[in-house]
Amino acid sequence: MLILLTGYRKTNFSFQGGDLFEHLCVVRRLAERQSARLTKCLAQALLYLHDNSIVHRDVKPENLLLYTGSHGEFELKLADFGLATELPEDGGKLSTICGTPTYVASEVILESGYDEKVDIWATGVILYVMLCGFPPFQSSDGTQDDLFAQIMRGRVTFPSPSWDKISASAKALILLLVNTDKEERFSAQDLLDNQWIKTLSDVPSDFESMAEFIVESRIDAD
Numbered sequence: 001m002l003i004l005l006t007g008y009r010k011t012n013f014s015f016q017g018g019d020l021f022e023h024l025c026v027v028r029r030l031a032e033r034q035s036a037r038l039t040k041c042l043a044q045a046l047l048y049l050h051d052n053s054i055v056h057r058d059v060k061p062e063n064l065l066l067y068t069g070s071h072g073e074f075e076l077k078l079a080d081f082g083l084a085t086e087l088p089e090d091g092g093k094l095s096t097i098c099g100t101p102t103y104v105a106s107e108v109i110l111e112s113g114y115d116e117k118v119d120i121w122a123t124g125v126i127l128y129v130m131l132c133g134f135p136p137f138q139s140s141d142g143t144q145d146d147l148f149a150q151i152m153r154g155r156v157t158f159p160s161p162s163w164d165k166i167s168a169s170a171k172a173l174i175l176l177l178v179n180t181d182k183e184e185r186f187s188a189q190d191l192l193d194n195q196w197i198k199t200l201s202d203v204p205s206d207f208e209s210m211a212e213f214i215v216e217s218r219i220d221a222d
Contacts, residue, residue, distance in 0.1 A: 018065075018066060019061060019062050019063070019064055019065050019066065020038070020061035020062075020064040020065075020066060020076065020126070020130075021060070021061035021062045021064075023066055023074075024061060024129065024130065024133070028133040029130065029131060029132055029133040030130045030131065032131065032166065032167060032170055032196075032200055033200045033201075034073070034074065034130075035127060035130040035131050035170075036170075036196060036197050036199075036200035036201040037073060037074070037075070037200070037201040038064070038074065038075070038076050038130065039123065039126075039127050039130075039191070039197060039201070040191075040192065040197050040201040041075050041076045041077075042059070042064065042076060042078060042123055042126070043123065043188050043191040043192050043197070044188075044192065045077070045078040046059075046078070046116075046119050046120070046123065046188040047188035047189055047192065049078075049084075049116075049119075050116040050119070050187070050188050053086050053087040053089075054084055054085070054086055054087070054116075055084065055085055055086075055087060055094065055115065055116045055118065055119060056078065056081065056083070056084050056119050057083040057084060057085065057094075057098055057099055057118060057119070058080060058082070058083040058084075058098070058099055058100060058103075059078070059103060059119050059122035059123060059126070060100045060102070060103045060122060060126070061126060061129065062080075063078065063079050063080040064076045064077070064078060064079070064126075065077045065078075065079050083098050083099065087115060087116065092113075093112075093113030093114055093115055094113065094114050094115065095111065095113055095114075097109075097111065099118070099122075101144055101147055101148070102125065102135050102137070102147070103121075103122040103125045103126070104118070104121075104122075104148075104151065105117070105118040105121035105122070105151075105182070106121070106151050106152045106154055106180045107180075107182055109148045109151060109152055110152060114182070115182075116187075116188075117182045117185050117187070119188075120177055120185055120186055120187065120188065120191065121177065121178055121179075121182075121185065123177055123191070124173075124174050124176075124177025124178035124179075125137075125177075125178060127170075127173070127174055127177065128156070128174050128178070131163075131166055131170060132158075132162040132163060132166070133162070134162075136156045136157070136174075136178060137150040137151050138150070152180070153180075154178070154179070154180035156174060156175060156178050158171050167196070169195065169196040170196055172196075173186075173191075173194055173196050173197070176190075176194075177191070
């Protein structure tokens with residue numbers, strides 16, 4: 001089964017900023033204000049998807065396309081829906097193991113069943129990377145098994161000096177996103193309602209605009 005997810009398109013629209021991964025390779029890290037702005041763009045895209053019972057399952061910097069918004073600052077669109085799927089209508093969980101290791105949520109690795117909250121975990125990892133330039137979980141021996149063990153442990157730290165100048169509010173938000181307890185983990189709406197996001201970001205927040213942060217895609221069912 002295929003689902004056609006329609007987003008807004010503009011004639012000759014181009015993503016001259018490349019993707020977020022490429023941008024971070026150049027600048028290494030972003031200021032809190034820009035990180036909050038891009039996180040809000042992503043949260044709006046995810047809220048639109050999740051309200052329509054769709055899980056992206058591969059949220060990562062390579063799938064976040066940057067462009068210059070109306071205020072002259074970078075905004076983003078969520079792309080690449082190759083792994084996206086619908087949630088079961090009966091309220092059940094998804095079970096297919098997929099995603100990109102650095103950004104995959106603990107419940108996917110545990111094979112305990114998962115839902116749209118895996119996208120929120122990935123958002124938290126991306127926010128962490130934007131603010132400091134490296135991910136919260138890294139293998140000590142270069143193996144995926146060790147990386148997954150750290151993800152399942154879920155211990156997020158903020159090492160000095162990289163995090164010394166980052167606000168307590170930003171750190172607190174990350175802990176609410178990268179939380180192994182998926183029931184306690186924020187939703188997309190919780191993220192949009194967060195004071196750090198609301199104070200530092202400035203992108204449209206009305207529901208109709210949320211689809212603007214999604215590139216038109218076809219989505220396969222799980």
